[in-house]
Every structure is written in structure tokens, then in C-alpha cells.
Amino acid sequence: MGRPCSIFVPAEDLVVSYGASDLLTASRVTQVMKKTKNDIRKLQVAGFYRDIELPDPSPDIDEVRRKYDQLTGDSPDYSFDRRYTLLEMHVNLDLIGYEDTDSEGNETGIELPYVVTIDLSSTKVLSIYRNWYQDDTQKMARQHFVHYEYLPGLGFYGFGLIHLVGGLSKSATSLLRQLVDAGTLSNLPGGLKSRGLRIKGDDSPIMPGEFRDVDVPGGAIKDNITFLPYKEPSVVLYQLLQTIVEEGRRFASVADMKIADMNNEAPVGTTLAIMERSMKVMSAIQARLHAAMRREFRILTNIIRDQGPEAYPYETAEEEALVAQDFDQRVDVLPVSNPNAATMSQRIMQYQAALQLSATAPQLYDLPELHRQMLDVLGIRDAADLIPSTDEIPPLDPVTENMNILNNVPIQAFEYQDHEAHIQVHMAAAEDPKMQELLSQSPNVQALQGAFASHVTEHIAFQYRREIEKQLGVELPPIGDPLPEDVEKQLSALTAAAAERLLGKDQAEMQMQQIQERMEDPVVQMQQKELAIKEQDVQRKALEAQARIQADLQKAKDRNELDAERIDAQERIAGAKIGAGSAKQALEAEMEGEEISSRERIEGAKIGAEVAKELMKEDDG
Numbered sequence: 001m002g003r004p005c006s007i008f009v010p011a012e013d014l015v016v017s018y019g020a021s022d023l024l025t026a027s028r029v030t031q032v033m034k035k036t037k038n039d040i041r042k043l044q045v046a047g048f049y050r051d052i053e054l055p056d057p058s059p060d061i062d063e064v065r066r067k068y069d070q071l072t073g074d075s076p077d078y079s080f081d082r083r084y085t086l087l088e089m090h091v092n093l094d095l096i097g098y099e100d101t102d103s104e105g106n107e108t109g110i111e112l113p114y115v116v117t118i119d120l121s122s123t124k125v126l127s128i129y130r131n132w133y134q135d136d137t138q139k140m141a142r143q144h145f146v147h148y149e150y151l152p153g154l155g156f157y158g159f160g161l162i163h164l165v166g167g168l169s170k171s172a173t174s175l176l177r178q179l180v181d182a183g184t185l186s187n188l189p190g191g192l193k194s195r196g197l198r199i200k201g202d203d204s205p206i207m208p209g210e211f212r213d214v215d216v217p218g219g220a221i222k223d224n225i226t227f228l229p230y231k232e233p234s235v236v237l238y239q240l241l242q243t244i245v246e247e248g249r250r251f252a253s254v255a256d257m258k259i260a261d262m263n264n265e266a267p268v269g270t271t272l273a274i275m276e277r278s279m280k281v282m283s284a285i286q287a288r289l290h291a292a293m294r295r296e297f298r299i300l301t302n303i304i305r306d307q308g309p310e311a312y313p314y315e316t317a318e319e320e321a322l323v324a325q326d327f328d329q330r331v332d333v334l335p336v337s338n339p340n341a342a343t344m345s346q347r348i349m350q351y352q353a354a355l356q357l358s359a360t361a362p363q364l365y366d367l368p369e370l371h372r373q374m375l376d377v378l379g380i381r382d383a384a385d386l387i388p389s390t391d392e393i394p395p396l397d398p399v400t401e402n403m404n405i406l407n408n409v410p411i412q413a414f415e416y417q418d419h420e421a422h423i424q425v426h427m428a429a430a431e432d433p434k435m436q437e438l439l440s441q442s443p444n445v446q447a448l449q450g451a452f453a454s455h456v457t458e459h460i461a462f463q464y465r466r467e468i469e470k471q472l473g474v475e476l477p478p479i480g481d482p483l484p485e486d487v488e489k490q491l492s493a494l495t496a497a498a499a500e501r502l503l504g505k506d507q508a509e510m511q512m513q514q515i516q517e518r519m520e521d522p523v524v525q526m527q528q529k530e531l532a533i534k535e536q537d538v539q540r541k542a543l544e545a546q547a548r549i550q551a552d553l554q555k556a557k558d559r560n561e562l563d564a565e566r567i568d569a570q571e572r573i574a575g576a577k578i579g580a581g582s583a584k585q586a587l588e589a590e591m592e593g594e595e596i597s598s599r600e601r602i603e604g605a606k607i608g609a610e611v612a613k614e615l616m617k618e619d620d621g
Contacts, residue, residue, distance in 0.1 A: 004300050004303040004304055004307070006296060006300065009145065011157055012032075012062075012064040013031060013032040013033070014029065014030070014031055014032075014145065015029070015031075015032065016028075016029055016030075016156045016157075017156075018156070020156045021156065023145055023146075023147055024143070026156070027092060028090065028091045028092075029089070029145065030089045031087070031088045031089075031145075032085065032086075032087060033085070034083045034084070034085060034086075035083060035084050035086055036082070036083050036084070037054075037057075037084065040054070040084060049126040049127050050125070052126075054119055054121075054122055055122050056121075057083060057084045057085065058121045060085040060121075084119060084120075084121065085119075085120040085121065086117055086119060086126070087117070087118045087119075088115065088116075088117045089115070089116045089118070090113070090114075090115055090131060090141070090144065091113075091114060092111035092112065092113055092114070093111055093112065093116070094109065094112070098112070100139070112130075113130075113139070113140075113141035113142070114128055114130060114131050115127070115128070115129045116128050142302075143295070143299060146292050146293075146295045146296040146299065147292060148288075148289060149288055150285055150288075151163075151164070165248045168244050168245075168247055168248040169248060172244045172245055172248065175240060175241040175244065176241060178237060179233045179237055179238060179241065182232065182233045182234065182237075183232070183233045185230040186230050186231065186232045189227050189228060190230075191225060191227035191228050193224055193225045193226075194224040194225075198214070198215040286337070286339055289337075290335055290339035291339070293337070294333075294334060294335055297333040297334070297335065298332070298333070300333070301327045301331060301332075304323060304327045305323070305324050305327040308323045308324070308327070309323055310322060310324065311323065348374075348377060348378065351370070351373065351374045351377055354370060355374070368387050368389065369389075371387050372386075372387050375387070387410075388410060393410055393412040395414045396411060398421065398425035398426060401422070401426070402425065402426065402429045405448060405451045405452055405455065406448065408444070408447075411455055412458070413458035413459050414462075415465075417459070417462070419459040419462050419463040420463060423460065423463070426452060426455065426456050426459070427456070429452075430449075430452050467502050468495055468502060471498035471499075471502050472494060472495070472498045476491075476495075
């Protein structure tokens with residue numbers, strides 16, 4: 001087919017020695033294969049088998065096939081089955097010419113693993129292949145089969161479901177047949193009648209409501225007819241049937257859980273524990289099947305690595321993508337099944353427990369991813385479209401964000417947005433009385449309020465980062481980028497100082513805001529008005545007192561000016577008197593005959609006259 005294929009091998013077609021415990025330790029494993037002549041010829045032309053002539057195949061009928069035919073009711077004609085029976089044996093051999101040797105080249109006598117294919121009819125060998133990797137120094141046998149074991153048993157093959165419930169199934173079938181037969185015989189009883197009793201038309205059944213003539217030889221009819229003692233279906237048998245069916249379900253781990261018997265308010269963990277206890281056997285089976293599938297995938301990856309093409313037959317994201325590199329020993333392909341949850345109900349309960357834990361600490365969980373996995377478990381298609389990832393959410397304006405919150409559409413804040421404007425728009429919508437009235441009538445009011453608060457918190461976080469950057473004077477490293485240890489320490493010290501400065505600034509602004517809010521209080525405003533009135537009264541009284549003081553000062557000033565003018569007048573009069581006395585003395589001296597020149601006497605008289613004249617003018621003024 002051009003690709004590695006997994007083929008189902010029935011248990012009857014894989015022959016393993018009775019003493020083997022598993023495939024890894026079995027000394028020989030033989031697969032019985034049925035192939036047509038054309039299939040063998042294709043493998044011969046391809047070089048997989050030896051190109052030899054094979055005689056016509058002979059029918060190979062074993063006891064297992066006869067038992068199958070007996071159970072299914074088939075009666076095939078094996079003479080028309082023209083398929084060859086091939087035996088592919090995985091066995092250890094010490095072949096001549098291919099002996100195992102030690103480091104010195106001496107034969108060790110150890111048998112090495114080979115795959116030998118033989119035609120059962122002719123006993124001819126079709127192929128012999130080495131069954132270990134050429135670079136394996138230990139020459140460990142490669143595994144080609146995976147055992148999907150239902151339950152471990154005493155032998156290699158283990159136990160299947162038929163081994164567990166086969167006897168119970170037969171018992172239940174027998175009891176059910178007995179109940180049906182008892183009901184049939186009870187409804188259609190048989191009996192004995194006397195030889196002389198004759199019923200006209202006794203060869204046909206009596207219809208409901210029909211009466212026929214009877215010839216009675218003597219006595220009553222009931223004396224001539226006796227019914228055999230057939231009992232109705234037994235209640236004890238019915239209870240035994242129920243018990244056997246319940247035990248069979250218990251063995252098969254398919255017992256129904258009675259929800260009515262459980263507490264509806266029981267925690268999810270308690271319910272999950274009850275389910276795990278009831279599914280203990282099935283969980284173990286699921287774990288074994290999971291491990292077996294993992295081994296099968298390992299075999300397929302080895303085949304792809306060793307036998308696959310070098311490059312992919314289609315375009316890939318990488319130009320030089322090689323198959324061998326993608327499927328090397330470091331790659332391990334795992335099944336997507338969960339070995340700890342055998343049923344969908346278990347997986348759903350597990351995710352419900354995770355959702356309950358996330359409600360206690362939502363900041364620790366990726367809630368969108370948790371809900372997407374929950375939808376995948378429920379089998380809902382396109383879960384990624386129902387809950388888009390944050391990478392798919394586009395940036396929006398604040399009004400559109402409010403609309404999306406109201407419509408339960410996911411939104412996201414981005415670092416480069418105007419966070420102050422977004423916060424103002426969101427808070428205005430949240431505090432709008434009309435909006436609050438409408439939201440109070442919505443059944444999802446708590447979810448909407450939580451979405452509003454969560455989105456506003458995102459903007460607040462980005463705004464805080466921007467304020468720290470303003471205090472630092474430089475931009476912080478991009479979010480999510482790894483930081484070296486020394487850079488992280490230096491940055492932590494710088495951001496600590498910036499955070500302190502930002503804290504002082506915000507505290508001062510908050511105090512000013514609180515003062516402004518108190519100033520807008522009506523009581524405070526009334527007190528301020530009363531204080532203003534009192535202050536105006538005090539200012540008026542102070543002005544009046546100041547006016548009185550000014551008036552008193554003016555009066556005192558006027559008195560001082562009058563006193564000064566009176567003193568000046570008195571001084572002028574005294575000067576005039578002194579001048580006149582001086583003139584008089586001069587005249588007297590002249591008259592007494594002092595020797596003074598006539599000019600001096602004249603000048604003195606003039607001066608005295610002028611002084612007297614000036615004093616008189618000032619007095620008149």
C-alpha cells in the first residue's frame with residue numbers, strides 16, 4: 001500500500017509456547033497466515049520471498065475453525081479454499097555460516113533471532129531474515145506483535161470478556177428460558193380427561209366467549225377433567241436472574257450508577273471517587289490497552305524511520321524536512337487516549353473538578369484553554385471557534401468593547417492603547433444609572449460585572465506599567481521576554497524606586513481628590529458659607545475700627561499741625577522782637593557815641609526793618 005499498516009492477528013493465528021509469559025520473553029512465536037497464490041507471487045517478484053515453485057495447497061482445518069463453524073452455523077466446503085497456509089516463525093537459531101562470535105572472533109554458540117517463513121503444505125522455506133538491528137551489539141530481537149490483553153490470566157493469552165461473564169451468561173440464559181417456559185405452560189396448561197367425555201369439535205381451540213356442548217358420561221365436568229400442576233413463573237427464579245445479571249455487569253464493569261441513590265449536593269470529588277471505584281476493572285483494562293497502543297505506535301515509527309522514504313511526498317513548512325529525522329529514536333508517538341479515564345463520564349467529572357478548583361483561584365488557570373478542552377471532551381466540534389484564543393482577539397475601541405462585554409464576546413486589552421480613556425469609558429458605562437437598571441434585570445448580571453471588572457483590571461495593569469516607565473524615564477523590556485539575572489536585579493532596584501515615587505505622587509493626588517470631595521459635601525459647603533459670613537463680619541468690624549483709628553489719627557495730626565503753626569508764630573514774633581531790640585540797641589549805641597560807622601548803622605537798621613516786615617507778613621498770612 002505504500003505505507004506502514006497495522007494488521008489484526010486473531011489469537012488462534014498466533015501460536016506461542018504455553019510456558020511463555022509475554023512476547024518479550026517467548027522463545028518462539030509463530031503466526032499462521034493465509035495467502036493466495038497471487039499474493040505469494042507478488043512477494044516473490046518483489047524479492048521478499050524465494051522465487052520457487054510451490055505445489056497446490058491442501059486444506060488446513062483445525063479444531064478452532066470447526067468450533068467457529070459450529071457456533072456460527074456455517075458449513076463451508078474447504079475443498080474450494082485455495083489459499084496457502086504460511087507459518088512465519090520468530091525464532092532463535094544458530095545458523096551455520098552466521099554464528100555469533102565474541103570480540104576475539106570465537107563462536108559463542110548463542111542463538112540469534114531470525115524470522116523464518118515456511119509453506120505448511122510443502123514445508124519449503126520461503127525466507128529467512130535477520131531480526132535485530134545491524135548496529136545493535138546485544139542483538140536484541142525486534143518486536144513485530146503487540147498483545148492487546150483484556151485481563152492477565154494463567155497463560156500467555158490471558159482472559160477475555162467471555163471468560164469472565166461466559167458462565168454467568170449461560171446461567172442467565174437458562175433462567176430466562178425457564179421463566180418463559182413456565183409462563184407459557186401456565187397460560188396454556190395441559191391435562192387429563194376421562195375417556196367417556198366428548199366435546200363437539202374438540203380439534204379446534206375454544207375462542208374467548210365461546211361455549212360448546214359437552215357429553216358427560218356421569219357426574220360434573222370438573223370430575224372428568226384434571227389439569228396438570230403447572231406453576232406460574234417463580235419469583236425466586238426472577239430474583240436469581242436479576243442477581244446473576246447484576247454480577248455479570250459487575251464483572252464486566254458496566255454497572256449502572258443509580259443517581260437517585262446519590263446526594264445531588266455531593267462534591268465532584270466524591271462522585272468521581274465512586275465512579276472510579278465502580279470502574280476499577282475497566283480502568284485497568286483501559287490502561288493496558290493504552291500501553292499496548294503505545295507499543296504499536298513505536299513499532300510503526302521504527303518502520304517509517306527504517307523503510308520510509310527520505311523526503312515527504314508533499315510540500316512541508318521546512319524545505320529540507322526528512323522522514324528519518326522526524327521519526328528518530330528521540331521521537332515518541334503517544335495515543336491521545338487517557339488511561340486514567342475509561343469513559344466520557346469520568347473525563348467530564350474530572351474537568352468539572354478542575355473547573356471548581358479554578359473558581360477558587362482563577363488567576364492560576366488558563367480558563368479559555370480549560371473550557372476548550374472541556375468542549376473537546378464533550379465531543380463538540382470547532383471548540384476553538386466557540387472560545388477563540390487571545391491571539392485571535394483584535395484590538396477594539398472602548399465603546400465596542402463595552403458592546404462585546406454585554407454580548408458575552410471575549411475582549412482583550414493591548415499595551416499600546418490609551419488605557420486612561422478606556423478606563424473612563426468603561427467606568428462611565430458601569431456607573432450609568434440606566435445601564436445599571438437594565439443589567440439588574442439580566443440573569444447574567446454577575447458574569448457581566450465580572451467581565452467588566454476583569455477587563456478594567458487589564459487596562460489598570462497596563463496603565464501602571466506605563467506610569468512606572470514615566471517615573472523611570474525609559475521603557476521596560478517587552479512583556480514575556482526572558483531577562484538575564486543581573487539585568488533583572490538592576491531593573492528590580494530601579495523599579496522599586498520608581499514605584500515609591502509613583503506611590504507618593506498617587507497618594508498626594510488622592511489626598512487632593514479627597515479634599516475636593518469633602519469640599520463638595522453640602523454640610524461642608526454650609527459650614528464654609530457660615531465661615532465666610534463670619535469672616536465678612538470680622539472684616540467689616542476691622543474696617544470700621546481702622547476707619548475710627550484713621551479719624552483719630554487725622555484729628556491728632558490736625559492738632560499737631562495747629563500746635564506747630566502756633567509755635568512757629570510765637571517763634572517769629574520772638575524773632576521780630578529780637579530784631580526790633582537789636583535796632584533799638586544800635587540807635588542807642590549811636591546816640592551814646594559808640595564809634596560805629598554810619599554804613600554799618602544804616603545796614604543794621606535795614607536788616608532790622610526787613611526782619612520786622614517779614615515777620616509781619618507771616619503773621620498776616
